[in-house]
Amino acid sequence: MKTNESEKRSDLETITGATAVIRSLVAEGVDTIFGYPGGAIMPIYDALYDFQDQVHHILVRHEQGATHAAQGYARSNGKVGVVFATSGPGATNLVTGLADAYMDSTPMVCITGQVAASLLGTDAFQETDVINITTPITKWNIQVTKAEDIPGAIAKAFYIARSGRPGPVLVDITKNAQFAEFEYEYKACDYIRSYKPVPELNTTSIEAAATLINMAKRPYILCGHGVLIAGAEKALLELAEKAQIPIASTLLGLSAVPVDHPLYMGFLGMHGNYSPNINTNECDVLIAVGMRFDDRVTGDVKTYASQAKVIHIEIDAAEINKIIKADIPVLADAKAALEALIPHVNPAVRPEWLQSFKELDKQEDEIVNQPELYPTEGQLKMAEVVRMISERTNGEAILVTDVGQHQMIASRYYRFKNPNTNITSGGMGTMGFALPAAMGAKVGAPHKEVVAVIGDGCFQMTLQELATIYQTQIGVKIVILNNNFLGMVRQWQQLFFDKRYSSTEMTNPDFVQIAKGFFIPGKKVTSREEIVAAIDEMISHDGAYLLEVVVEKEDNVFPMIAAGAPISTIRLQ
Amino acid sequence: MQKEYTITVYTEDRIGITNRITVIFTRRQINITSLTTAETEIPGVYKFIITVMSTRELLDKVVGQIERLIEIHRAFVHEEEDVVYQELALYKVSTQSLDKGNIEQIIRENNAKIITVDPNYFVIEKTGHQQELLDMLKQLEPFGIIEYSKSGRVAIVKWSRRFHDHLKELGEKVEDNLNSISV
Numbered sequence: 001m002k003t004n005e006s007e008k009r010s011d012l013e014t015i016t017g018a019t020a021v022i023r024s025l026v027a028e029g030v031d032t033i034f035g036y037p038g039g040a041i042m043p044i045y046d047a048l049y050d051f052q053d054q055v056h057h058i059l060v061r062h063e064q065g066a067t068h069a070a071q072g073y074a075r076s077n078g079k080v081g082v083v084f085a086t087s088g089p090g091a092t093n094l095v096t097g098l099a100d101a102y103m104d105s106t107p108m109v110c111i112t113g114q115v116a117a118s119l120l121g122t123d124a125f126q127e128t129d130v131i132n133i134t135t136p137i138t139k140w141n142i143q144v145t146k147a148e149d150i151p152g153a154i155a156k157a158f159y160i161a162r163s164g165r166p167g168p169v170l171v172d173i174t175k176n177a178q179f180a181e182f183e184y185e186y187k188a189c190d191y192i193r194s195y196k197p198v199p200e201l202n203t204t205s206i207e208a209a210a211t212l213i214n215m216a217k218r219p220y221i222l223c224g225h226g227v228l229i230a231g232a233e234k235a236l237l238e239l240a241e242k243a244q245i246p247i248a249s250t251l252l253g254l255s256a257v258p259v260d261h262p263l264y265m266g267f268l269g270m271h272g273n274y275s276p277n278i279n280t281n282e283c284d285v286l287i288a289v290g291m292r293f294d295d296r297v298t299g300d301v302k303t304y305a306s307q308a309k310v311i312h313i314e315i316d317a318a319e320i321n322k323i324i325k326a327d328i329p330v331l332a333d334a335k336a337a338l339e340a341l342i343p344h345v346n347p348a349v350r351p352e353w354l355q356s357f358k359e360l361d362k363q364e365d366e367i368v369n370q371p372e373l374y375p376t377e378g379q380l381k382m383a384e385v386v387r388m389i390s391e392r393t394n395g396e397a398i399l400v401t402d403v404g405q406h407q408m409i410a411s412r413y414y415r416f417k418n419p420n421t422n423i424t425s426g427g428m429g430t431m432g433f434a435l436p437a438a439m440g441a442k443v444g445a446p447h448k449e450v451v452a453v454i455g456d457g458c459f460q461m462t463l464q465e466l467a468t469i470y471q472t473q474i475g476v477k478i479v480i481l482n483n484n485f486l487g488m489v490r491q492w493q494q495l496f497f498d499k500r501y502s503s504t505e506m507t508n509p510d511f512v513q514i515a516k517g518f519f520i521p522g523k524k525v526t527s528r529e530e531i532v533a534a535i536d537e538m539i540s541h542d543g544a545y546l547l548e549v550v551v552e553k554e555d556n557v558f559p560m561i562a563a564g565a566p567i568s569t570i571r572l573q
Numbered sequence: 574m575q576k577e578y579t580i581t582v583y584t585e586d587r588i589g590i591t592n593r594i595t596v597i598f599t600r601r602q603i604n605i606t607s608l609t610t611a612e613t614e615i616p617g618v619y620k621f622i623i624t625v626m627s628t629r630e631l632l633d634k635v636v637g638q639i640e641r642l643i644e645i646h647r648a649f650v651h652e653e654e655d656v657v658y659q660e661l662a663l664y665k666v667s668t669q670s671l672d673k674g675n676i677e678q679i680i681r682e683n684n685a686k687i688i689t690v691d692p693n694y695f696v697i698e699k700t701g702h703q704q705e706l707l708d709m710l711k712q713l714e715p716f717g718i719i720e721y722s723k724s725g726r727v728a729i730v731k732w733s734r735r736f737h738d739h740l741k742e743l744g745e746k747v748e749d750n751l752n753s754i755s756v
Contacts, residue, residue, distance in 0.1 A: 135589065135592055160643055193743060193747070317640065318640065320637075321637075322637070
C-alpha cells in the first residue's frame with residue numbers, strides 16, 4: 001500500500017469527485033471549458049452547474065470541435081485549453097484534436113468520463129479504452145478510478161501540459177470516482193521526479209555556438225514554434241540585429257518576427273518563399289531555434305544544409321539529431337538560450353549575404369507574388385483576398401487557417417505584426433481545424449479581431465460549430481476561399497498524377513445560406529470590384545460573419561518543392 | 574547495419590508503462606525479440622531490459638523518444654560488449670527416457686542443474702546465452718523434451734556505476750501515488 005491512510009482532518013471539506021474536478025480546475029485558473037456532456041461525465045456536468053459564475057462552459061457541437069477550440073484558445077492566450085467529453089464516442093472524437101495538439105505542442109487538458117471502475121474491461125455501454133487509444137498522441141494520460149486521486153491527477157495534468165515542450169494530456173475519470181465523496185485538498189504540482197521539463201542550460205554549448213556564429217560569414221536563423229512558446233521573440237530579434245543575421249520562419253513560427261522586419265526573409269518549406277529555401281543550402285551556420293526539421297521544411301534530408309554547421313536550440317532532447325545532425329546541440333528553452341547567447345555574439349555586418357536574399361526575392365516577386373497579389377483580370381485569386389484581409393486588418397488580426405492551398409497562401413501573404421497571431425494546424429494538417437480553432441481563439445482573446453481563412457473542403461468538415469458560434473455569440477470572421485475543389489490535392493494530381501482529378505472536385509452547398517441557417521450573416525463575392533467593400537463590411541460587422549469568396553478554380557500554389565526533393569529544386573512556376 | 578542491441582529503460586511503477594514503451598518501437602517497425610522487467614533495488618523504480626535487432630542510429634532516436642515519456646527516468650542503448658548478460662532456460666524431460674544415454678554428463682558439462690524431480694519428469698535449469706541454451710536443448714532432445722521455456726535477457730551494464738548512484742538518489746525523492754501498480 002502506498003496511499004497513506006491519514007487521519008481525518010477536520011479542516012478539509014468532504015465533497016464528491018465530480019465537484020473536486022471543477023474545484024481543481026478553478027484552482028488551476030481555468031475559467032473556460034469546451035465540452036459536450038454524456039452519460040459517463042454527467043456527475044461532472046452536474047457539479048459544473050454550481051460554478052457557472054466562475055467557469056464558462058462552451059457547448060460545442062462535436063467533441064473534435066472542442067479540442068480544436070481548446071487549441072485555438074491556448075494558442076491565442078497562452079493558457080491551457082480545457083475539454084470535457086464523455087466516454088466511448090465522446091472520447092474517440094477527441095483523437096484528432098489530441099494528435100494535432102501533440103504534433104503542434106499545444107497545452108491542453110482533456111477530461112473524459114468513463115464507465116464505473118467495476119465495468120472496466122467488460123465492453124460496457126459507451127466504454128472505450130481511451131487510455132490505450134490516446135497513449136501515442138498525448139504527452140501523458142491517466143485513468144482515475146478513485147475520487148481521492150482526482151486532485152492529484154489534475155494537478156499533474158496541468159503541470160505536464162504546460163511545462164517544457166507543451167502538449168495535450170488526457171484524464172479519464174470513472175463514474176464511480178465522480179460520485180464518491182472524499183476529503184478534498186488541492187496542491188498544485190511543480191515536480192515529478194522522472195520528468196525534467198526544462199533542461200539546465202549548458203554554458204559550454206552556448207559558448208561553442210557563439211564561437212561558431214562569430215566565425216560565420218553567412219549565418220542564418222530558422223525561427224520555429226518554440227520561439228513563440230518560450231516568449232523568445234525579442235531575444236531572437238536582438239540576436240539577429242546584433243549580428244545582422246537573416247531570419248526565416250517555419251509555418252508554426254510565423255508571427256514571431258514581424259513580416260516587415262528588415263532581417264525577416266520569409267517562410268520556409270514546401271510552399272515557402274524562394275530565398276529562405278535556396279539560402280538554407282547557401283548559409284555556413286544554420287541556427288535552428290525551437291523547430292524540429294519537419295519533412296515539409298527539409299525536403300531531401302541528405303542535401304539539406306549539408307554545407308552548413310548546424311546549431312540546434314531545442315527544449316525537447318528527442319528532437320535533437322532526430323532528422324538533422326546538430327554540430328552544436330543546445331538543449332534549452334529558446335529564450336534562456338538566446339539570452340545567454342547574445343552577450344557572446346559579436347556585432348557584425350554582412351551586406352552581401354543579406355543582399356543575396358533580396359536578389360532571390362526579386363525573382364519570386366516578379367514571377368509569383370506580383371501576379372498573385374495584384375492580378376488585374378480573370379477570377380479572384382486567393383492571394384489577393386489574403387492581401388486585402390491583411391491590409392484591412394492592418395496585419396493585426398489573429399489569422400486562423402485550415403489546411404491546404406488557402407493555408408499556404410494565407411501563411412505566405414498575411415503580413416503578421418504581432419506574436420501568436422498565426423494559428424494553424426501544422427504537423428497534423430487537420431482539415432476542419434480552423435472554424436473551431438478560430439472560435440476558441442476569439443474566446444481566448446476577445447478583444448482581438450479573429451479571422452478564419454478556410455477552404456471549401458475544410459469548412460464542411462466542422463461546420464456544425466457555426467451553432468456554437470451562434471449560441472455563444474462568438475464574433476469570429478469566417479472567410480471561405482471557395483474554388484470548388486480540394487485544391488491542394490488537385491494541384492498534386494495536376495503536377496504528379498497526370499491531371500487525373502480523382503475525387504477532388506466538389507459540388508458545394510450555398511455557404512451563405514448555411515450561415516443564415518445558423519443566424520450568422522454572410523455574403524458571397526465573386527468579383528474583384530466587390531471584395532474590398534465586402535471585407536470591410538465583414539470586419540465592421542459586430543459579431544460573427546461569413547464571407548464566401550469564389551476564387552479561381554484551378555489555381556496552384558508556388559513556389560513549390562516536390563515532396564522529398566532537395567530544397568534547392570524549389571520551382572517558381 | 575542491423576544487429577542485436579540491448580536497451581535498458583528505468584521507469585516509474587505505473588499501469589500501462591509497458592505499452593507506452595512498446596508503441597515507440599512498433600511505430601518504427603522494430604520487433605522486440607525479448608523483454609524482461611522487474612522492480613529494481615529502489616522501490617517504485619522498474620527496469621526494462623529489451624533486446625531488438627536494429628541499427629544504432631535508429632535506436633538512439635528511439636531511446637530519445639522513450640526518455641521523453643513522463644514516467645521514464647532514463648533509457649540507454651547498449652552494444653553487445655557493453656553488457657554482461659544471461660538468459661535462463663528450463664527443460665522438462667521425461668524420466669522414462671533416462672536410460673537413453675548419460676544425461677548427468679550433459680547436465681554437468683553444461684553447468685546446468687536439476688531443480689525438480691517428479692516420478693514422471695524432472696526439470697533442468699540452465700543459465701547462459703541464447704545459443705548455449707539451444708545447444709543443450711539439442712543435446713536433450715533424444716531424452717524427450719516435454720516442455721522448454723526460456724526467459725528474456727537479464728543484463729548488467731559494465732559502465733553503470735554512476736547511474737546506480739543516480740537511482741539511489743531517486744529513491745530518496747518523493748513519488749506520487751497515482752495509479753501505482755502495487756496500490
